[in-house]
Amino acid sequence: MTARHLLLSACVVFALSVVVAAQGPPRAWWAPGQGTQLSDFATYNNDRGELGVLNASGRLDTRGHPFFEPIGTNGRACVTCHQPGDAMALSVRSVRERWAATGGKDPLFAPVDGMNCPNLPPDDPRSHSLLLERGLIRVSLPWPPTRPDGTRIDPEFTIDVVRDPSGCNTDPVYGLQSANPSISVFRRPRVAANTKYTTHQNFGVSPFIGKNGMPAATDPLTGKPTSMNLMSDARAPTLAVQAEDAAKNHLQIKASLSAEQIARIVEFERQVYVAQAISTSAGNLVEADGPPALGPRNLAAGDAGVLGNNTTRYVFPLGGKWAHLDRTSDAAENVRSAARESIARGHDVFMFRTFWIKDSMHLNSVGLGNPTKRTCATCHGMHMTGMDTANGWMDIGTTNLPWASEVPLNPWNEAKPQMPLFRVTCKPTVKEHPFLGRVIYTQDPGRALISGQCNDVGTIVMQQFRGLSARAPYFSNGSATTLRELVDFYDRRYNIGYSEQEKQDLVNFLGAL
């Protein structure tokens, strides 16, 4: 290691420690194998208040539990990337705190996927820049893709690496031209909670996908079609399959998970609920007579797999509780009332504020017309979670150019792109992508890496809206650092023209979920 290299690394570590210090005291980190109990209801601090974590089945003794024990070879457990305090996901704040606390020795930073590429120097924070700066885990997928039965899919497109900041996609061992051709994309861990919603068997679940008529992925145990809403590319149809996939690829387990281990992991994930419980500005979100959408207990009691894009059963029912609150002589009470009214207004922006949704694959292409004048709730329609009810992959431009966030390149900007960039060329034998044409540039082909279909390039399964305050940054590639940046992305993408008040209200509403 050269002196310049050491100096640069020291600078990065110092910068990270400054960022961590600015974010306040560290949050509780759940270490693999720590063996403590997870209470039936616990709260965890975050920037906007406190997250509530509910174990509907009661207090859990985590000793020997496969979700909490380091059952792989790299010291990690499921809980490493699905932290209770981070809404059973992983915030970049926690990542930075772990780096600061352990000097990068925490199993979270394992070379397999906690580094930009496994062949980089492990102690250098720059080797982990995508995890440290955007909370991204490397996901290596075989190319071309294969079906669940192992047969190879003939993809509708060719793929080239245009830009490879991690070096992994052009690496002779790990890259596209290696002996085992693979594509590395970088994605945020998803919420391992509220799973009765993400795995429901209700509205929209069908043997054929409602967006394109293709066969839906089935549960290998029952043969039943699934909602395909678990992962960002829908590659794992069930919690059990996801657990096996994660144990192999993220925990580097040597043998397969046992049936008992899978059952215990799934059982835990089926009963844990997360949602914001306390708002710094709006106070207690889970009062007995409060809005019926808020808090983890309401989530546990809600109906799963129900379309909520209607006025008889809202996506996030607030029950009109906070629309207009009387002011009193208590200034603090008035501040709280104003914050609650902002949340209620934000709900109405989400539900009723129309805008033109244009050129979004699997939204405009599924019978609504292009463009369609609708609202946030049109796509984010599942009751209580704001996901699509089934088969929720769409391209809203978070990873596809020209809308994906890219570093502005000019002689006065020293920042360099962090994300890979791929050029996807649809073969002459298939029709071109209806909105993007035959050549598509993308940071992450998303569902297309599994289906091999041109129309799926850059489509990502939308995430649930719960516990957002605990798990920044947002979007599958972590491109929105804050909820405000998330709202700004939509405002820019669809030329919505939100007022400043609408943006703030929407942020407050999302932050209360």
Place this chain on the structure above:
Amino acid sequence: MNAHRVTGGVALLLAGWLASGAVLTIRADEQRKNFVSCPIVRDTASVPCWLTEYEGEMYFLTVQSDVTAPVTPPWLGHRVLVEGTVSTEPRICGGIVLKPVHLSVLPERDASCNTMLPAEERYNLTFEPPRPPGPSKGRLAFDNSPPAAPLAPAASTREFVIRYDFDRLVGFSHAGLLSQVLDFARTGDAREIEIVGYRGAVLLSNGQTMVEEQTIGKQRAEQVSMLLQGANLRGPSYKVSWQDQSANASGVDDYLSRRVVVTVRR
């Protein structure tokens, strides 16, 4: 009927009937409008209207609705094949109402199809929007899902006709019908599935004929076979064929020629 056996008087009557029928056909055909054009979307205070212009006249195609609508809106950025009949209904959003109408979004992109018109007070819709632009009142706009056909327990064969937009394969609107095929085959332990793909053609109002791509019948038949087997319907034997020859286009209901016929035998 054997024409050679027709008596003189009857032949005269038949000739007259045929002649009058021909006139009626010509008049009916004048009401048929088959053409390719750019769609236009007009905003209103409620739901947007979808229109198109052809030979200097504005036609109303549909309103924005939801996926349950029998006619779903076209796409800006693409031309649309319109196969419609001029109705006697009052104009909507300034356009002559085509009803029934079949719309096919053409696969090729066309950046010139980009007209969005602003709302004008004179174009307020006077009917309840089937589906408002925001959340509905708890119902879907239409309930046009085909009723489950009552099947006699002994029914051993059933034919399913899958219809397509021009030059298109299976899409979002086919999931329901494919599920019906699957259900029928599974519940009866089907032994054979015969799939025949067809290639359509449309006689346009300007006299030109639009023919689907050469191999579309093959593509459709093979895709349906692949989809059913992909849904784990692997027990029956599959008999897959297609017709490369396009159907004869008459300008009347030519959309019916774009199809796959699936016959399930149990």
